[in-house]
Amino acid sequence: MARGRVSRLSVRDVRFPTSLGGHGSDAMHTDPDYSAAYVVIETDAEDGLKGYGITFTLGKGTEVVVCAVNALAHHVLNKDLRDIVGDFRGFYRQLTSDGQLRWIGPEKGVVHLATAAVLNAVWDLWAKQEGKVTHLTATPDPRTLVSCIDFRYITDVLTEEDAYEILQKGQIGKKEREEHMLTGGYPAYTTSCAWLGYSDDTLKQVPAEAGPGLNRRTHVFHRFKVKVGADVQDDVRRCRLIRDMIGPEKTLMMDANQRWDVPEAVEWMSKLAEFKPLWIEEPTSPDDILGHAAISKALVPLGIGVATGEQCHNRVIFKQLLQANALQFLQIDSCRLGSVNENLSVLLMAKKFGIPVCPHAGGVGLCELVQHLIIFDYISVSASLDNRMCEYVDHLHEHFKYPVRIQEASYMPPMDAGYSTEMKEESVKKHQYPDGEVWKKLLAAQKN
Numbered sequence: 001m002a003r004g005r006v007s008r009l010s011v012r013d014v015r016f017p018t019s020l021g022g023h024g025s026d027a028m029h030t031d032p033d034y035s036a037a038y039v040v041i042e043t044d045a046e047d048g049l050k051g052y053g054i055t056f057t058l059g060k061g062t063e064v065v066v067c068a069v070n071a072l073a074h075h076v077l078n079k080d081l082r083d084i085v086g087d088f089r090g091f092y093r094q095l096t097s098d099g100q101l102r103w104i105g106p107e108k109g110v111v112h113l114a115t116a117a118v119l120n121a122v123w124d125l126w127a128k129q130e131g132k133v134t135h136l137t138a139t140p141d142p143r144t145l146v147s148c149i150d151f152r153y154i155t156d157v158l159t160e161e162d163a164y165e166i167l168q169k170g171q172i173g174k175k176e177r178e179e180h181m182l183t184g185g186y187p188a189y190t191t192s193c194a195w196l197g198y199s200d201d202t203l204k205q206v207p208a209e210a211g212p213g214l215n216r217r218t219h220v221f222h223r224f225k226v227k228v229g230a231d232v233q234d235d236v237r238r239c240r241l242i243r244d245m246i247g248p249e250k251t252l253m254m255d256a257n258q259r260w261d262v263p264e265a266v267e268w269m270s271k272l273a274e275f276k277p278l279w280i281e282e283p284t285s286p287d288d289i290l291g292h293a294a295i296s297k298a299l300v301p302l303g304i305g306v307a308t309g310e311q312c313h314n315r316v317i318f319k320q321l322l323q324a325n326a327l328q329f330l331q332i333d334s335c336r337l338g339s340v341n342e343n344l345s346v347l348l349m350a351k352k353f354g355i356p357v358c359p360h361a362g363g364v365g366l367c368e369l370v371q372h373l374i375i376f377d378y379i380s381v382s383a384s385l386d387n388r389m390c391e392y393v394d395h396l397h398e399h400f401k402y403p404v405r406i407q408e409a410s411y412m413p414p415m416d417a418g419y420s421t422e423m424k425e426e427s428v429k430k431h432q433y434p435d436g437e438v439w440k441k442l443l444a445a446q447k448n
């Protein structure tokens with residue numbers, strides 16, 4: 001039972017200097033410092049439980065998101081948690097419809113990232129209070145889940161009744177699928193093997209580390225993603241190198257991070273088609289729905305699908321991408337959309353259109369969060385693993401209190417109550433910007 005009045009909301013700017021090693025680099029984000037606006041919600045309940053929420057950002061972007069979280073805080077403070085989750089749809093709408101803040105959104109950009117951080121903290125707290133891993137796998141009543149979704153702007157594609165029906169059908173065989181997750185986990189792919197800033201030598205090392213016997217964490221990947229898009233000759237060389245290393249059978253995906261215009265995307269991918277990519281991710285602007293549709297159509301003869309979503313603003317854009325046949329793989333993001341609430345609506349729309357969801361993860365904490373959503377998708381919505389997998393990157397998990405568990409290249413279901421969002425206080429202190437120990441040193445060195 002949800003309890004307590006929200007007595008405090010704090011938000012911190014936590015950054016990791018990942019750019020120093022080229023980790024996370026791509027054709028557009030050449031110096032990413034993986035960062036989080038880290039929200040903690042406290043209540044006056046005697047249990048002393050706190051809710052932790054993050055949104056993923058890059059370096060300097062974090063300070064802007066922190067401002068936006070502070071601007072939203074009054075919607076949460078002094079509210080009874082029971083009232084928040086008792087009318088979660090209403091609360092979601094309250095946050096996203098703030099008469100002044102929606103002008104700098106609505107439901108997009110900084111203000112929506114901040115909404116996600118706050119709502120992620122609410123989901124974490126609610127789940128902890130109920131002693132559940134997540135509300136998603138454990139909730140017996142699809143009506144409760146449906147009541148968390150704001151259907152505004154999507155009823156032409158998904159009504160409340162449609163959602164309920166999908167979730168009701170998802171009850172069939174749920175026990176077996178739960179069992180399957182507990183024993184085999186959810187299939188993962190790795191991106192850590194081929195960031196754009198990695199040298200060929202590093203490329204050669206990293207996939208080998210994921211091979212039998214050599215791997216630090218004893219997982220053997222079958223699916224790999226390589227960053228492309230900056231220089232076509234370079235891409236050909238790197239893709240050849242990786243394809244040779246992983247062999248012809250393993251799955252390869254490519255990610256251009258929005259680098260190209262529409263015709264350029266098609267032309268570029270015809271040069272990389274020989275390496276048999278399953279998909280090209282974010283070939284062009286994330287806002288260009290018809291552009292994605294044109295690229296999808298042009299790449300059909302090459303057997304390459306289009307994947308997108310990590311910078312898709314909200315459920316409305318996802319709705320249109322689905323309506324326009326603009327993607328073959330849909331990539332939800334646990335921190336860009338409005339938390340579980342909005343992600344649920346997208347999972348349900350994807351089910352309706354028969355498009356597999358392959359979440360974006362990585363960054364800092366994204367794997368920890370999105371595993372809950374995708375395992376739920378399998379157990380209660382899609383009921384399928386065909387053409388489905390969840391991204392995994394091998395960075396920064398050590399800073400989380402409940403880090404993901406990867407076994408045999410699969411996400412093993414989280415077992416601790418909550419949304420796996422809590423970071424170790426020691427890590428937060430060290431990496432807080434600009435006065436954490438790590439940044440003090442780095443900033444001092446930059447001055448000298």
Ligand SMILES: C[C@H](O)[C@@H](O)[C@@H](O)[C@H](O)C(=O)O
Nearest residue numbers: 024025026029032191255362
């Ligand atoms: C800046 C980031 O590392 C991105 O490159 C990353 O999220 C990427 O697009 C991905 O698909 O993992």
Ligand SMILES: [Mg+2]
Nearest residue numbers: 255281282310
């Ligand atoms: Mg990507």
